[in-house]
Every structure is written in structure tokens, then in C-alpha cells.
Amino acid sequence: xxxxxxxxxxxxxxxxxxxxxxxxxxxxxxxxFTHHLWVLVSSLGQLWRTPFSTLMTTAVIGIALAxxxxxxxxxxxxQQLSSGWEDSAQVSLFIxxxxxxxxxxxxxxxxxxWDGVAEVRYISREQALAEFRELSGFGDxxxxxxxxxxxxxxVLRPTLTQAEPVPxxxxxxxxxxxxxxxxxxxxxxxxxxxxxxxEVGKRGALLLGALLAMAxxxxxxxxxxxxxxxxxxxxxxxxxxxxxxxxxxxxFLYTGFWYGLMGAIVAWLLVTVFLGLxxxxxxxxxxxxDSQFRLGGLAFITSLSLLLSGVFLGLVGSWLAVGRHLxxxxxx
Amino acid sequence: xxxxxNVSKRYPGGHEALSGVSFHIEPGEMAFLTGHSGAGKxxxxxxxxxxxxxxxxQVFVDGQNLxxxxxxxxxxxxxxxxxxxxxxxxxxxxxxxxxxxxxxIIAGYHQSEVGRRVRAALDKVGLLNRDKAYPITLSxxxxxxxxxxxxxxxxxxxxxxxxxTGNLDPELSREIMGLFxxxxxxxxxxxxxxxxxxLISRLDHRLLTLSGGRxxxxxxxxxxxxxx
Numbered sequence: 294x295x296x297x298x299x300x301x302x303x304x305x306x307x308x309x310x311x312x313x314x315x316x317x318x319x320x321x322x323x324x325x326f327t328h329h330l331w332v333l334v335s336s337l338g339q340l341w342r343t344p345f346s347t348l349m350t351t352a353v354i355g356i357a358l359a360x361x362x363x364x365x366x367x368x369x370x371x372q373q374l375s376s377g378w379e380d381s382a383q384v385s386l387f388i389x390x391x392x393x394x395x396x397x398x399x400x401x402x403x404x405x406x407w408d409g410v411a412e413v414r415y416i417s418r419e420q421a422l423a424e425f426r427e428l429s430g431f432g433d434x435x436x437x438x439x440x441x442x443x444x445x446x447x448v449l450r451p452t453l454t455q456a457e458p459v460p461x462x463x464x465x466x467x468x469x470x471x472x473x474x475x476x477x478x479x480x481x482x483x484x485x486x487x488x489x490x491x492e493v494g495k496r497g498a499l500l501l502g503a504l505l506a507m508a509x510x511x512x513x514x515x516x517x518x519x520x521x522x523x524x525x526x527x528x529x530x531x532x533x534x535x536x537x538x539x540x541x542x543x544x545f546l547y548t549g550f551w552y553g554l555m556g557a558i559v560a561w562l563l564v565t566v567f568l569g570l571x572x573x574x575x576x577x578x579x580x581x582x583d584s585q586f587r588l589g590g591l592a593f594i595t596s597l598s599l600l601l602s603g604v605f606l607g608l609v610g611s612w613l614a615v616g617r618h619l620x621x622x623x624x625x
Numbered sequence: 626x627x628x629x630x631n632v633s634k635r636y637p638g639g640h641e642a643l644s645g646v647s648f649h650i651e652p653g654e655m656a657f658l659t660g661h662s663g664a665g666k667x668x669x670x671x672x673x674x675x676x677x678x679x680x681x682x683q684v685f686v687d688g689q690n691l692x693x694x695x696x697x698x699x700x701x702x703x704x705x706x707x708x709x710x711x712x713x714x715x716x717x718x719x720x721x722x723x724x725x726x727x728x729x730i731i732a733g734y735h736q737s738e739v740g741r742r743v744r745a746a747l748d749k750v751g752l753l754n755r756d757k758a759y760p761i762t763l764s765x766x767x768x769x770x771x772x773x774x775x776x777x778x779x780x781x782x783x784x785x786x787x788x789x790t791g792n793l794d795p796e797l798s799r800e801i802m803g804l805f806x807x808x809x810x811x812x813x814x815x816x817x818x819x820x821x822x823x824l825i826s827r828l829d830h831r832l833l834t835l836s837g838g839r840x841x842x843x844x845x846x847x848x849x850x851x852x853x
Contacts, residue, residue: 324735530714533674534775535704536731537697625678 318548329543337549347555350516354556354603357509359563361502362591362599366564368494370589375487386447386468394445400473409464412450412458418443444475506606513552513610517545521618529624538619545615546608552608555599564591564599626652626675626783626814628804632682634668636836642668644838645682650816650831652782655809657846658818660835666818669835670787673816674706675699681762687782704732707776707813711788713768715760721747721771722756728779746778750804766797773804777813784808790824798824 340347370458388397394417401413416424421443426432453462521528528541572588579586589600627650634643643665645842650656658666669678672684675691684691687705694702707728715724730738747753750770760768771790776784786805790798802817802824809815819825825832825846834842 324733327736328730328733526714527716530716531727531731532700533676533703533708533714534728534731535700535702535779537700540700540731 332543333547334499336544337551339544340548340551346516347552350512350552351555351559353512354509354552354607355559355563357505357512358557358560358599359567359604361498361505362560362595363564363567364498364501365495365570366589366591366595367412368491368498370372372488372491373589374584374586375484375491383480384449384468385449385478385480386449386471386474388445388447389475390444392445392473396473397445397447400471404447404449407464407467410449411452411453414448414450416446416448418445419543421446421560506602509553509556509606510610510613513549513607514614516552517549517614518618520548521545521614521622525622528619528622533624539570541619542615545619546611547606549609549611549614550604551606551607552611553603554600556607557603560603561591561599562594626650626687627816628685629669629672630683630685630775632672632679632684634665634672634677634806635680636853637800638758640656642784642838643672643679643835646835646838646840647682648833648843650814652814653809653812654831655806655815656817656831657828658833659822659825661820664835665838666820666835667715667787668838670708670785670818671817673783673785674708675702675726700731702831703782704728704779705781707779707781708785709769709776709784709786709789711791713760713772715771715775717760717770719759720756721758721760721763724760725756725774725778728775732779738739742778742780746774749777749807750774765792766800769793769797770804773801777808780813782812782814784813784815786815786819788819789817790819790821795824799827802828806843 397415401415404410404413418441422435422441425443426435449468465477465479467475531541568588568590575586575588629646629648632643632646633641635641646665646705652707653752658669660666668677672679673686674689675694679692685704689702691702716727722743725743726739728729729742734742744753744756747756750773752767752770752774755763755767763771769792773789776786784805789805790801793801798821805815805817806828830846832842832844832846834841
């Protein structure tokens with residue numbers, strides 16, 4: 294800028310020294326991070342000043358995140374439970390009626406030497422009846438029967454290496470050809486079916502998650518849109534005094550960040566509380582089944598991805614709103 | 626500092642707010658812009674701050690051709706221009722200090738530098754003791770002085786004012802004009818749009834008079850008093 298010649302020389306010199314940019318580059322970068330930190334904190338302060346609407350938005354995001362996350366945790370639990378059962382796959386050999394007990398005992402001895410058979414347990418007709426009476430609660434009904442209707446059973450536990458599907462089929466085929474055997478049944482089908490159902494459930498949880506993620510984008514986007522219009526004056530004024538779009542965008546992006554983070558924390562709390570409420574009846578139930586199964590909580594990695602997806606959705610939602618609505622606000 | 630070359634501004638709908646305006650304001654010069662309502666004063670100021678773009682002709686600010694300036698460079702142009710508004714345009718949810726600090730924060734100044742400069746600017750407009758007050762608690766004249774402090778805190782080479790004394794009584798108006806003259810004395814170019822003839826006729830500066838979108842007269846303020 295040229296000095297006006299009418300001005301006293303001393304003034305011109307003073308102006309020269311004062312208007313020179315006094316900032317070092319490092320100071321600028323420092324100031325940049327300080328500013329980011331400041332916006333981060335002040336956007337949280339803005340949310341704090343409107344606790345009711347903040348709470349509403351956060352709760353909506355929290356519930357929307359908690360649904361798929363909770364479903365995922367439950368399904369993972371069921372899967373873990375059933376994978377324990379898969380190891381204990383067993384074959385029940387139902388012995389034909391009238392085969393004498395001695396022959397069954399020797400058959401059991403013979404089967405113990407077979408490849409792929411780890412263990413054979415003999416359940417006599419009397420034992421089967423006693424077990425059934427105890428577990429089913431139909432004891433009185435059984436008393437009215439003249440004869441024990443239950444067959445004797447040999448329970449085979451295949452060795453683990455033999456638990457692959459194909460050798461298992463071969464083993465079953467050989468067992469079925471035995472004279473004394475009425476029926477050989479692999480007690481694992483239902484585990485596979487359950488796994489199939491769990492897979493369907495997991496896919497469903499994923500789709501539900503995608504749907505709810507979109508809902509979160511809309512909720513955050515709409516909230517940010519309202520904030521933008523509420524602060525329209527401020528945006529115009531800051532634009533007039535030289536704010537870049539990035540500067541104006543920043544507080545709204547951080548607001549989205551906070552919404553996402555707080556929503557994810559709410560979701561985490563919801564899931565944790567729900568699992569906590571479920572864990573006592575579940576462990577009671579599993580003790581009824583003589584199982585050591587305990588309901589697993591949110592794993593660290595699941596918690597982390599929950600938080601990250603919350604933050605991500607908050608940021609994207611606000612980015613979409615800001616991109617769409619900020620350009621429209623220009624000073625006139 | 627400001628150069629208009631045959632500038633016209635036509636709004637959608639056909640209303641021509643400015644037609645064929647040419648003038649040049651030197652660096653360090655102080656000038657008034659006057660004319661009746663609708664004569665094009667506001668439009669002219671808007672073209673300088675690139676709030677609007679000219680339909681024809683070229684506007685130069687600090688040597689930059691504004692018709693070639695891309696949208697993303699507008700913020701950097703505006704940082705060179707301190708603007709004082711009739712309606713003050715203060716942010717009412719922040720303190721006086723934070724209002725004045727805003728241009729510095731936008732420009733990315735360091736915290737310590739911000740504090741120093743804000744206090745210097747508030748001191749200059751005589752409001753150093755009100756830095757923690759909220760604008761709503763200030764009188765109209767005080768609010769305007771906060772607006773001026775904000776406009777000069779960044780030490781821009783150019784100061785624009787749109788009816789800065791519009792809502793103020795004559796004594797306050799003189800005070801405000803005195804402030805502008807002070808800034809001009811340290812080398813800032815000043816352009817003030819006003820219709821307050823009584824006020825400007827007492828000051829000796831350049832006077833641009835708009836009438837119906839045309840530059841009707843370009844002279845000195847004392848000639849105005851003589852012709853009135």
C-alpha cells in the first residue's frame with residue numbers, strides 16, 4: 294500500500310512497522326490448532342446450552358445405534374454358545390428292540406476300536422427311562438404304560454478330526470449297516486440349522502444397521518440444518534468480515550461430531566444396561582441346562598467400532614447438511 | 626485504493642442501480658459518498674466488498690481486479706476491508722471482546738496477539754473497560770464504536786462505512802466521524818456512505834455524490850456548503 298504524501302513522515306513509519314505481518318509461520322500453525330481445539334470445546338458448549346434438544350437428538354441417535362449393536366451382540370452370544378455344541382456333536386445309535394444286553398455291550402466294545410470314534414456310552418432302556426422320567430416330568434404318564442417304550446442307546450462321540458462333514462457321513466453310513474442298529478442319528482443337524490438362522494439374523498442386523506445409519510444421517514443433517522438457519526445472521530456477519538467457508542463449516546462439523554460421539558456413548562450404555570438386565574436370567578437359564586454359559590458383553594473392538602461409526606455418521610450427516618445449506622447463505 | 630472504471634450494476638428485473646460510474650480513491654484518502662436513498666450508495670459499497678458483482682465495467686481494490694477474483698478468494702479480499710454497518714451487525718451472544726476478536730480469529734492470529742490487538746482497538750474507540758460486556762447492554766453509540774473497533778482491529782488498509790451515524794444524535798455522530806478521521810490520519814483509506822449533509826459539510830474531505838445511479842458530482846465537502 295502506498296503512503297499518502299500528505300501524512301507526516303513519522304506516522305508513515307509507524308504504520309509501516311505496525312501493519313507488517315508480525316506472525317511467524319509456526320505461530321500460525323499453532324494458532325490453527327488452538328482454534329480447532331477452541332471450536333471443538335465451544336461447539337460442545339453450544340450443545341450444553343440447549344440441553345433438551347441436544348438430549349433428544351442424542352437419544353434418537355443412541356437408540357438407532359443401540360438396536361443393531363445390541364442385536365449383533367446377542368447373535369454373537371448365541372453363535373458362541375452353539376459353536377460350543379458343535380464340538381460336542383454326537384451320534385445316537387438307537388438299538389433295535391429285543392437285542393440282548395450282552396450283545397449291545399460287545400457292540401459297544403467293538404465300536405470303541407473304530408477309527409473316528411472317541412467314546413461310546415451305553416444307555417440301557419432302564420437308564421433311558423429314568424432319565425426321561427426325571428427330565429420330562431411325564432413320570433406319571435410313563436407309569437401307566439405296561440412296557441418301557443424307550444430303546445437302548447449307544448451314544449458315540451466322534452474324534453475331533455473326524456468331525457468334518459464327509460467322514461462323518463461315512464461313519465454314519467457304516468453305523469447304519471450294523472444289524473443291531475435301528476437308527477443312527479447325528480445330533481448336529483439342528484446346530485447347523487441354528488447357525489443358518491443366526492447367519493440370517495446377522496445379515497438382518499446388518500441391513501437394519503444400514504437403514505438406521507441412514508436415519509441417523511437424516512437426524513443429524515436435519516438438526517444441523519436447523520442450527521445453520523438459527524445462526525444465519527452470525528454466518529452472514531462472519532462471511533462479511535472475511536471468514537472462509539471452511540471456517541464457517543467448522544463449528545457445524547464439530548457439532549455433528551459431538552452428536553455422533555454422544556449418541557454412540559448413549560448406545561453403548563443402552564446395550565450394556567440391557568445385557569446387564571439379561572445376564573442374570575440367562576445365567577439362571579443356562580445353569581438349568583448345566584451350562585457354564587454366561588452372556589458376553591460388548592467386546593472392546595465392538596465398542597470401538599460403535600463409537601467410530603457414531604462419530605463417522607455424525608460427521609457425514611453434518612457435512613451433507615453444511616454442504617447443502619451453507620452455500621445458500623450469502624450476505625446481500 | 627478503490628478504482629471504478631465505467632461500472633454499471635443492473636439487478637435481475639432490469640433496475641439499474643449504478644450506471645457508468647468512474648472514480649479513483651487514492652491510498653490514504655478519505656472520501657464521503659452521498660446521495661438520496663436509492664441513489665446507489667449501498668450498491669456501490671457492495672461492489673467493493675464483493676457482496677455483489679458489477680454487471681459492466683471493472684472495480685479494482687488495492688490493485689486487484691474484482692471481476693476476475695474467484696469466489697474462494699473473496700474472504701481474503703474482505704480481510705483487507707474493514708466494514709462498519711449502520712445496523713452494527715454485532716453478535717449478541719458474545720462479549721464485546723469476542724466480537725472485536727472475530728476478524729483476528731478468522732485470520733488465524735495467535736491468542737496472545739489477539740488479546741493485544743483487541744485491547745488496542747477497544748482503547749482507540751474508548752471502550753477498553755467494557756470488553757466483558759454484552760452488546761445488548763451498550764448504547765447505540767457504544768455499539769457503533771464496537772463495530773468500528775471490529776472493523777479496524779485487523780488493521781485493514783481500507784475502511785468502508787455504510788451510514789455509520791444513521792441512528793446517532795449529532796454529538797455522537799461527530800465523535801464517530803472523529804474516529805474515522807483518526808484512522809485516516811495513520812494511513813487508512815476511508816470511504817463513508819452517508820446522507821448526513823450537516824455533518825459532512827463541517828469536514829474537509831472529498832465528496833462523491835450519486836444521483837439516480839450516476840456520479841453527479843466529485844468535489845470537496847466545503848463546496849457542498851457553498852452550493853447549499
